[in-house]
Amino acid sequence: MKHTNRRSLRTGLLNGPYLLWSAIFIVVPLFMIAYYAFTDSSGAFTWENIRMLTLYKETFAISLWYSLLATVITFIISFPFAYFMSRRSASAQRMMTLLIMLPMWMNLLIRTYSWMNILERNGIINNILGLIGLEPLKMIGTGGAVVLGMVYNYIPYMIIPIYTILVKMDPALLEAAEDLGASFLVKLRRIILPLSLPGILSGIIMVFVPSISTFYISQKLGGGKIMLIGDVIDRQIQTAYNYNLGASLSLVLMVFILLSMALLNRAGKDDNEDEGVMLI
Amino acid sequence: MLKEQNIIELRDICVSFDGEQVLNNLNLSIRNGEFVTLLGRSGCGKTTTLRIIAGFLEPDAGDILFDSNRMNGVPPYERPVNTIFQRYALFPHYNVYDNIAFGPRVRKVPEKEIKQQVTEMLKFVNLQGFEKRSVNLLSGGQQQRVAIARALINRPQVLLLDEPLAALDLKLRKDMQNELRNLQRQLGITFIYVTHDQEEALSMSDTVVVMNEGRVEQIGTPLEIYNEPINAFVADFIGEANILDGTMNNDYRVNFSGHDFQCLDKGFKPGEEVDIVVRPEDVDIVPPEEGMLIGEVTSVTFRGVLFEIIVDIGGFKWMIQTTDYHETGHRVGLSVLPDAIHVMRKSKYSGLYGDFSSYSDEIDQLSELTEDE
Amino acid sequence: MKATERILNILIFTFLYAPLLVMVVFSFNASKSTAVLSGFSFYWYKELFASSDTITALQNTLILAVASATIATVLGLIAAVGIFRMRSKPLRNTVMTITDIPMMNPDIVTGVSLMLLFVFIGRLLGLANSLSFITLLIAHITFNLPYAILNILPKLRQTDRNLSYAAMDLGCTPVKAFFKVTMPAIRPGVLAAWLMGFTLSLDDFVISYYTNGASFQTLPLKIFAMTKKTVKPDMYALSSLIFITILVLLILVNILQSKSQKDNNRTLKKE
Numbered sequence: 025m026k027h028t029n030r031r032s033l034r035t036g037l038l039n040g041p042y043l044l045w046s047a048i049f050i051v052v053p054l055f056m057i058a059y060y061a062f063t064d065s066s067g068a069f070t071w072e073n074i075r076m077l078t079l080y081k082e083t084f085a086i087s088l089w090y091s092l093l094a095t096v097i098t099f100i101i102s103f104p105f106a107y108f109m110s111r112r113s114a115s116a117q118r119m120m121t122l123l124i125m126l127p128m129w130m131n132l133l134i135r136t137y138s139w140m141n142i143l144e145r146n147g148i149i150n151n152i153l154g155l156i157g158l159e160p161l162k163m164i165g166t167g168g169a170v171v172l173g174m175v176y177n178y179i180p181y182m183i184i185p186i187y188t189i190l191v192k193m194d195p196a197l198l199e200a201a202e203d204l205g206a207s208f209l210v211k212l213r214r215i216i217l218p219l220s221l222p223g224i225l226s227g228i229i230m231v232f233v234p235s236i237s238t239f240y241i242s243q244k245l246g247g248g249k250i251m252l253i254g255d256v257i258d259r260q261i262q263t264a265y266n267y268n269l270g271a272s273l274s275l276v277l278m279v280f281i282l283l284s285m286a287l288l289n290r291a292g293k294d295d296n297e298d299e300g301v302m303l304i
Numbered sequence: 305m306l307k308e309q310n311i312i313e314l315r316d317i318c319v320s321f322d323g324e325q326v327l328n329n330l331n332l333s334i335r336n337g338e339f340v341t342l343l344g345r346s347g348c349g350k351t352t353t354l355r356i357i358a359g360f361l362e363p364d365a366g367d368i369l370f371d372s373n374r375m376n377g378v379p380p381y382e383r384p385v386n387t388i389f390q391r392y393a394l395f396p397h398y399n400v401y402d403n404i405a406f407g408p409r410v411r412k413v414p415e416k417e418i419k420q421q422v423t424e425m426l427k428f429v430n431l432q433g434f435e436k437r438s439v440n441l442l443s444g445g446q447q448q449r450v451a452i453a454r455a456l457i458n459r460p461q462v463l464l465l466d467e468p469l470a471a472l473d474l475k476l477r478k479d480m481q482n483e484l485r486n487l488q489r490q491l492g493i494t495f496i497y498v499t500h501d502q503e504e505a506l507s508m509s510d511t512v513v514v515m516n517e518g519r520v521e522q523i524g525t526p527l528e529i530y531n532e533p534i535n536a537f538v539a540d541f542i543g544e545a546n547i548l549d550g551t552m553n554n555d556y557r558v559n560f561s562g563h564d565f566q567c568l569d570k571g572f573k574p575g576e577e578v579d580i581v582v583r584p585e586d587v588d589i590v591p592p593e594e595g596m597l598i599g600e601v602t603s604v605t606f607r608g609v610l611f612e613i614i615v616d617i618g619g620f621k622w623m624i625q626t627t628d629y630h631e632t633g634h635r636v637g638l639s640v641l642p643d644a645i646h647v648m649r650k651s652k653y654s655g656l657y658g659d660f661s662s663y664s665d666e667i668d669q670l671s672e673l674t675e676d677e
Numbered sequence: 678m679k680a681t682e683r684i685l686n687i688l689i690f691t692f693l694y695a696p697l698l699v700m701v702v703f704s705f706n707a708s709k710s711t712a713v714l715s716g717f718s719f720y721w722y723k724e725l726f727a728s729s730d731t732i733t734a735l736q737n738t739l740i741l742a743v744a745s746a747t748i749a750t751v752l753g754l755i756a757a758v759g760i761f762r763m764r765s766k767p768l769r770n771t772v773m774t775i776t777d778i779p780m781m782n783p784d785i786v787t788g789v790s791l792m793l794l795f796v797f798i799g800r801l802l803g804l805a806n807s808l809s810f811i812t813l814l815i816a817h818i819t820f821n822l823p824y825a826i827l828n829i830l831p832k833l834r835q836t837d838r839n840l841s842y843a844a845m846d847l848g849c850t851p852v853k854a855f856f857k858v859t860m861p862a863i864r865p866g867v868l869a870a871w872l873m874g875f876t877l878s879l880d881d882f883v884i885s886y887y888t889n890g891a892s893f894q895t896l897p898l899k900i901f902a903m904t905k906k907t908v909k910p911d912m913y914a915l916s917s918l919i920f921i922t923i924l925v926l927l928i929l930v931n932i933l934q935s936k937s938q939k940d941n942n943r944t945l946k947k948e
Contacts, residue, residue: 034851038759039772042752042822046775049819053790054778060793105689108682122931127693129923130700133882133900134916137908138696141703141711148699148712176692229781237783240882244904254785261789261887267796270789278786285781360842380845387846393839397861410848458847 060271073272087252091235094174098231102182110190124180140244165247173241181230189223311336311494317366326352328518339488341497343505344515350498354464359383385462386455391471392447394439401435407458425453444472462494502542514538539581540657546622547657550580561597569647579648584625586644595637601630614660621660704913721914734899745817746874753825761833776823788887791816809890816888821874832866
């Protein structure tokens with residue numbers, strides 16, 4: 025008995041610091057968001073910040089549209105790339121993983137700014153077009169440039185998890201499928217896609233979440249004309265000092281993301297049980 | 305300390321995990337210098353018992369005594385026992401020398417003495433020249449020897465061995481069984497050995513402790529356990545057994561399968577219901593007219609040295625091991641002599657074991673493979 | 678199939694490396710344009726090292742990254758051992774869910790939530806400036822912690838529990854057994870935890886942006902401030918230097934990894 029007590033005391037001592045830390049700096053801050061969202065600057069309760077959200081319907085819609093678009097494009101490019109990559113020799117795979125990850129070690133701000141230099145009115149592409157006598161294109165300030173920024177910055181987060189799953193897949197499964205008469209498309213639909221679903225899901229989450237909440241990409245590549253939720257939150261907090269509205273916007277963003285992640289994970293689990301939902 | 309004296313005693317030990325009773329009022333005395341084997345299926349509590357002796361686990365109730373001193377609450381690092389773990393638990397980041405030197409180093413023995421002791425141990429387990437070798441590059445048998453050396457260098461009074469041969473292949477296992485047995489004789493210290501392999505238990509031990517569901521079913525020498533099992537569980541678990549319902553007529557007279565037999569057992573009430581054990585190798589097959597029992601051969605399996613013959617007698621399938629071949633469908637007689645019969649009192653295991661109608665070798669083997677505590 | 682694969686590879690790698698190429702090329706530009714090349718020069722590199730601002734920001738970033746990674750690794754190690762020993766499953770699940778929150782939440786929400794907490798506490802204490810180096814450090818430790826725990830916990834699970842029992846059996850106290858036997862076994866996880874924390878902290882802009890005080894500027898914050906106006910090639914020079922440093926480090930890590938992998942394979946073959 026005494027021993028058991030000593031053991032649980034020791035476990036408690038080990039867990040204490042982290043539990044305390046995560047309570048104060050993870051859990052309480054979430055409540056702070058809710059607190060600020062439902063109070064005014066004097067600290068009195070109000071629905072005002074929530075009511076104000078209707079003003080940002082379009083911003084939410086555009087953010088959702090661009091980030092979904094970016095996620096889908098990223099997936100379409102990444103999946104075949106990851107598949108081919110997983111079939112190569114071990115050393116080629118290691119090399120390619122390194123090459124995929126390398127740009128991510130560069131700060132996102134710089135990478136994005138560099139794209140601005142490439143795409144802007146007097147930028148590199150337009151300079152080249154000018155040299156061969158073509159009209160300059162307007163790229164900065166379009167939705168396309170913002171989506172390109174998202175795809176560019178987050179594509180490694182899609183490639184790597186899918187590749188990690190595909191490379192672990194037993195090649196005998198595909199041989200078995202072929203043996204049973206499956207064509208390439210059937211193999212893809214029936215074997216490769218269902219088995220790589222966990223990687224696809226985490227890739228989708230890891231591209232979608234930072235895309236929908238970004239503000240830097242839209243600032244630089246949107247040319248100040250395209251406002252996403254992130255920009256609105258950032259402006260309320262850093263420029264307008266309206267913490268309460270900033271908090272209510274953050275609250276909605278957070279709830280939306282947590283809910284869609286829960287849904288995605290649910291879908292992923294269902295799919296394992298009955299193969300009803302197909303991704304394609 | 306004298307031989308024959310109890311070195312370890314467990315009294316009324318109870319342990320439960322998450323509300324599940326793992327040891328149930330376990331009582332066990334272990335004499336000094338013995339090779340004791342705790343034998344049982346996975347989940348019977350044998351490893352738990354070993355962990356209680358080592359001090360990795362404290363019982364919920366009951367006392368543990370070393371040399372008549374209560375050891376409850378004494379941490380493992382202060383107990384005069386050492387352990388050979390399942391899969392050995394050699395420290396992967398140390399080489400052979402450093403693994404063996406671990407114990408003395410913790411006890412702050414001077415490095416010079418350690419060197420001498422390790423060299424001695426390496427010689428003892430026949431691993432001279434392996435000092436600098438990484439333990440990850442050793443074969444199973446060599447790892448086993450390093451584990452032994454690592455434990456014995458601390459001169460424990462008791463060596464605990466937790467299924468140490470389970471990871472080895474059959475041939476090596478047989479060799480190591482002999483090696484361990486000789487080692488114990490040579491050292492004269494107490495070995496407490498845990499295994500689920502009944503052959504291993506019978507061939508190595510002075511004393512076998514058969515455990516089931518957190519209790520001791522029977523303690524005895526291998527011969528006692530085999531020849532005089534206390535109940536149907538032990539009879540079935542150790543070796544093959546035909547276990548039948550019978551009735552004691554009076555001392556030395558028992559009735560089963562509708563026939564009266566002479567036996568060597570006494571001390572039962574006249575008319576008492578009993579369980580009868582007859583080992584397959586103790587039955588003789590004779591021509592039907594000479595048999596005490598008559599039945600039909602339903603299957604014959606060649607096992608190399610002998611045939612395993614299943615004979616149906618009044619619906620009960622007997623297993624008989626014999627060197628003579630008998631064809632399926634033949635009528636044969638069985639002769640069961642008094643010393644082939646062992647009478648046991650009825651227990652909660654009565655009627656659960658002993659008929660070979662659904663006998664399958666593979667199932668037995670599978671259940672042993674999945675064994676892992 | 679082969680052709681598709683080749684084209685796809687070329688497209689993706691061109692896409693991934695075009696901005697980096699632009700960055701490196703224009704860092705050597707003779708003029709201050711980041712769009713028109715007008716000659717080769719080291720001017721911007723000299724300029725870079727002449728500016729004490731940049732050097733301070735670089736120092737600050739490194740101090741913050743080392744401090745937050747170290748504290749998060751130590752805290753995370755203790756927490757991982759604690760979580761590993763937890764017997765109650767519901768409690769363990771709750772703790773793991775809370776641990777996941779900073780990784781699932783978008784950075785901007787994490788940043789804003791921490792800032793609101795600091796501002797709230799600052800107001801309670803009547804501070805003029807509630808954000809400082811300390812709040813920045815707390816924020817970095819907080820987002821590093823989950824990664825530390827998730828790197829160390831699996832290593833603990835993979836480690837044969839009998840190893841620490843064996844150490845105790847041979848005379849070690851539980852604490853000593855942990856340091857002599859468990860720690861070497863989980864060392865790769867602890868190292869990975871630190872490295873990951875270090876790089877995450879080095880690279881973080883969004884959370885720092887909301888939680889830092891005016892007195893302490895890190896490199897990403899400085900870059901952000903610089904990109905608000907037109908950028909001169911000195912920032913590209915700085916980025917190129919960082920890039921080269923990381924490239925060299927990564928290659929080294931890769932070599933080490935493939936070496937340890939070979940060792941592992943050898944061990945596996947033996948078994």
